[in-house]
Every structure is written in structure tokens, then in C-alpha cells.
Amino acid sequence: MGASISVAGQQAPAYEGWKLVWADEFTGNGKPDPKNWKFEQGFVRNHELQWYQPDNAYCRDGFLIIEARKEQKANPDYEAGSKNWKNSRQFIDYTASSLKTQGLHSWQYGRFELRGRINVQPGMWPAFWTLGVSGEWPRNGEIDIMEYYRGMLLANVAWGTEKRYTAEWRSTKKPLTEFNDPDWANKFHVWRMDWDEKVINLYVDDQLLRSVSLAETINRDGTQTNPFMQPHYLLVNLAIGGDNGGDPATATFPAKYEIDYVRVYQKQN
Secondary structure, three states: OOOEEEEOOEEEEOOOOEEEEEEEOOOOOEOOOOOOOEEOOEOOOOOOOEEEOHHHEEEEOOEEEEEEEEEEEEOOOOOOOOOOHHHHOOEEEEEEOEEEOOOOOOEOOEEEEEEEEOOOOOOEEEEEEEEEOOOOOOOOOEEEEEEEEOOEEEEEEEEEOOOOOOEEEEEEEEEHHHHOOOOHHHOOEEEEEEEOOOEEEEEEOOEEEEEEEOOOOOOOOOOOOOOOOOOEEEEEEEEEOHHHHOOOOOOOOOEEEEEEEEEEEEEOO
């Protein structure tokens, strides 16, 4: 590491050979910067229990807080007898937030970092991830720099198969118990992706969790496209339950996912 660069009044480390091209240090209080983030809305994916809304994300004391709440509201999209899970629920039982840089900021290759403290209670599913700007999922490519659920930390890369909406996955699932630190979940950690035209490497606290060669990430839909040779945008969210998150019945609410910063570096020419 070399000298530090001032970002929004804070010091971001300068990595030799890398240039800081974008960051959000969440220094203001109130709503996240609309120049950086858009919000997902409603029931979105994975049959999750939470209704996404902007109200559950706010900046305070230099952190972005994404808050999961247990609160019942009427589902505005409810349709009696609907077979669609997003419409068949009469009530919203949980709320949370999902923020994304889609349409605002995207990058092809770089070093992507988030320092945060995740909530590991039953049912919690925090994430820091990317999606490609072009193509439908999963042929646009997904990179899960950090996911957590059911006692495991995950680092995943996914792309398209010959079957529509079906992904080819390269996944690492690391039980928190393997960190040999009973206080691990109460601490802040740094999740990082180093991505170039050859490889995607995913880390936590400089420990490599998953490495994927771009030589193998070719969509098998006949196009021969590689979804990791295009720009990706970032997402940070806190989901609840659903296909993977587990049962939140014994969790204490509100539950918070706390993010100190998100930074993007790219290699200097």
C-alpha cells in the first residue's frame, strides 16, 4: 500500500498500481446518495419474505444501515387466487432494503471492496454482489462477493447454461465456525473482489475464498458470450428467508446490516 487518497473526507488506501475510481463512504446523515444508488421495490426474487422499500436504508455516523424489520402491511400487489408468489401474499410481514448502482455506475474489471458487519441471526441473508448490465439472468453473469445464510459465508460466480433461467455455479460455502473466532460475526470485515480479463478472485479479510477462470465462464446458450467481459453494477441488500435464507422466527428485529464503505479501484495504465 502507498499513500492514502481522501474520499468524501475519509482516507481510502491507495493500492500500488490501482486507481480509486468510485467510492461511497456514507459520510452524510439521512438517505443514501441518489447519484450512487437506486432502490429495488416490492417482492423481488427467491420467494423471500421481505418487501423491499427505500425506508429501511439510511446513513448515520459514517455508515449505511440496511434494516430488516418485522412489520405487517397490506401487499399493494395482492391478487386473490394468484399463482404468482409476489401477488398471492395478502400481507407483507417483513421489510428491508436493496440498493443498486444499475443505470448510474458500472465497471468492467477492477478491485471492489466493502467493509461491513453482517447480521447472522436465523433467516438473515445479507449480500454484496454484481450483475452484468446486458442480458437476462443468469446469462448476464452474477458475482456474489459476499452472501451469508444458515451459518455459512458464500462466495459465488454464476453464468448461463443451455436452459433459460438456469445458472452454472462456482460456489464456496464456508461455515463461520471455520474462522475459529466465536466473536467473528460481531466484527467488521472487508470483502473484496479482484477481477480482470482472466480471473475473478473473491476474498474476505485477504483470505481467498473462491477463484474462477474466465476461460470457463462461457454462456452455453449458443452465443459463446462471456458475461464477465462486460460492465457490472453493484448491489447491497439484506434479504430474509426465501429459498435459502432460513426461518427468521427466532430472530430479533430490527436487524441491521452495517456498511462502512464501498470502493471500486481499477488498474492504472
